[in-house]
Amino acid sequence: MKLKICGMKYQENMTEVAALQPDYLGFIFYDKSSRNFDTSIPEISNSIKKTGVFVNEDLEVVIEKIKTFNLQAVQLHGEESPEYCNDLKNRQAELVSASLEIIKVFSIKNEFNFEVLKPYEAVCDYFLFDTKGKHPGGNGYTFDWNVLNNYSSTKPFFLSGGIGFDEIEAVKKFQQSMASKYCYALDVNSKFEIEPGLKNIELLKDFKTNLFFHANHGTDSNLNKHMENYNVNEKGYYGEFGGAFIPEMLYPNVEELRQNYLKVMAEPDFKKEFDQLLKDYVGRPSPLYFAKRLSEKYNTKIYLKREDLNHTGAHKINNTIGQILMAKRLGKTRIIAETGAGQHGVATATVCALMGLECIVYMGEIDIARQAPNVARMKMLGATVVPALSGSRTLKDATNEAIRDWINNPVNTHYIIGSAIGPHPYPDMVTRFQSVISEEIKWQLKEQIGRENPDYVVACIGGGSNAAGTYYHYLHEPDVKIIAVEAAGLGVDSGESAATSVLGHEGVIHGCKTLLMQTKDGQITEPYSISAGLDYPGVGPMHANLCKTGRAEFMSITDDQAMTAGLDLCKLEGIIPAIESSHALAIFEEKTFKPDDVVVVSLSGRGDKDLQNYIEYFKI
């Protein structure tokens, strides 16, 4: 089946969509449409048919557009008569492309009299069926495809109208039914948009891989299993997890962000500034390093994604750079953040210094005492560190305090959340900023071993931001297995643990529905891990969904296992890892990989901050 992507509007976005190699790209020439095309078409591959969409347009205008834009197909969306189509067909000789395809559109509600197609049979190349609604096309919902069971023609047709990511299963079912016998192509538009005319590239990519890649490669049941959407949906949910469970006082702030984040991220100058800073300031791309001696020890192929080499020593800075640019675009002048160990606090203080913005970091009173060097760093960088004195005086309470600050300062303040947690759109926004990790892994692996996909991607999970970034571009690649590593603390059953996937139940924390450690009564409990960055009672909603659907395998690693694995990496590879990252490294003692397996591990941070812990633990 072919794919047509319709309603193109913006230059750069067009180039990106074209890179996905659809079969048709649609340009709407109708000034009443919010996707009316009024610029020029960039250089795109000849194998993609440029399609002009018209509504009861004067024939001469259509001809002129065909010539100007070198269109290979015309889609007629109004009440154009068979004679009109015939006239158009007869004018082909004077066009550059002698094989103009004519697509005639018919809108269907709950029933359709297919007799009306008859006069068009001889004068069109394809029919296109979309949903009858208020507007000519673009109504955003599907019609009842069962109507097509009565399709009496043999002319191939395009199926259109409200097809989005959530329709993948329905489309697959349709493909297996008789009604799809003459279905030639799928036509998508509004369900893949950030705003009218601006297409969501990642979503399109996932849709295409899911539906088209697999459709062409048979339907192995194992493949089918991974065809769900693991990204956030339109309503801010990952399966049943996510959402925005926030008090009304926060609604305007969160809503402002939700309405703008994708739009801002798609702006060319935003991307440019983000990429530039990641390169020149953070030091990206971070190396993908083949750990030879470690690989020998475990008789498999281990690659380390060196986020520890980023400025400030961890992946956290990818997100804070993105969010500070976002805050500036939204006109915010005051930045707040929460921090546990101080890594995210330092990364936030750093970007605030870089941009000259006021920075307030909330940190639990107990954490302030145990993480003195990071407190000093934040202060040197110009931030104000405010102790969280409520509750258990650790990360979760620092997060509460930051949220309260935001409630009290709804207009000028942006809250930079440090992990893939919080109310929608935070988990998705943080994930997108961190997704540079897997974007790089893809081309780096390709360079090093000739293929983009490893057999496994592995990351530790506190809230889940380094993990989300490491998995992101592999979520819908069924041949890549995902391993998520949680902190078991003193042991999963010890009462001193942070293994949320084992100990947690569905609940609401910090504005999202996710897996959460809590009492039977719904009070949030205190987790424990030697690593402050994994010491969080929940996981991001994306990971809750990966766990629930079985897309990711969850493992828990104790303090002792992590510390041993950390020291091991020092001795074998000359790298002192953050204790968080050591958890991910410890799985090689637990799980056996095949000698040929390529296992990419996110080395999320360096161990400088943990020196005191290492010293005390090993009595160095």
Next chain:
Amino acid sequence: MNRINKKLQENKKLLSIYFTAGYPNLTDTVSIIEDLEKNGVDMIEIGLPFSDPLADGPTIQASSTQALKNGMTTEVLFDQLKDIRKTVSIPLIIMGYFNPMLQYGVEAFCKKCQEIGIDGLIIPDLPVDVYNDEYKATFEKYGLINVFLITPQTSVERINFIDSISNGFIYMVSSASVTGSSSGFGDEQMSYFERIAKMELKNPQVIGFGISDNETFTQATEHAKGAIIGSAFIKHITENGVNKTEVFVKSILG
């Protein structure tokens, strides 16, 4: 008719008091309610304590932490309240965060509320749209009024939407803040009170957050049907014990 609706029809400005169940002592809940009614309070919000009360300031947070330490749970609260309708007739509302309710089971929670004679719920972190899509029918089945918050930042369209799905009163948060923060209302707040009053919503409005004495109570009820006091009352019982409710209520009503 629901007790809340009946109360809202009375021709007077309403005083509503919030307190945290199980504070200062686990078993104070019932006597505080009885005392408040005796001293002329019109409506009571019983706070079901939560470990992470995002919308609350230090006073209510601290009382919640203490109440949980005292052993307060959803079960315990329902048990304490099981005979409350034998002695108390004013409207009772449970105010709590969504997670404890979710764990108890939303339907079971609502059912229990009806059995006891609870009239409504205030759940600050249950968003309007989730309520509307998933839980409205359940609340209505058990005769519970759900009360939504609006703030000075809430848009006109959203206020109208909230008004359309409410069937009791609208809880007007006096300013952009957590509970217990401000002292006295300035011009900005007074004009916000006026602006909302002019919208002539179908539901009456009750103002909360930052009301602590006779002056703020009078200011708040100039345009609104009533006012809710929380932190100031908790401070009062923290400092004076639970037996001096009368003094507090008098000081508010003047």
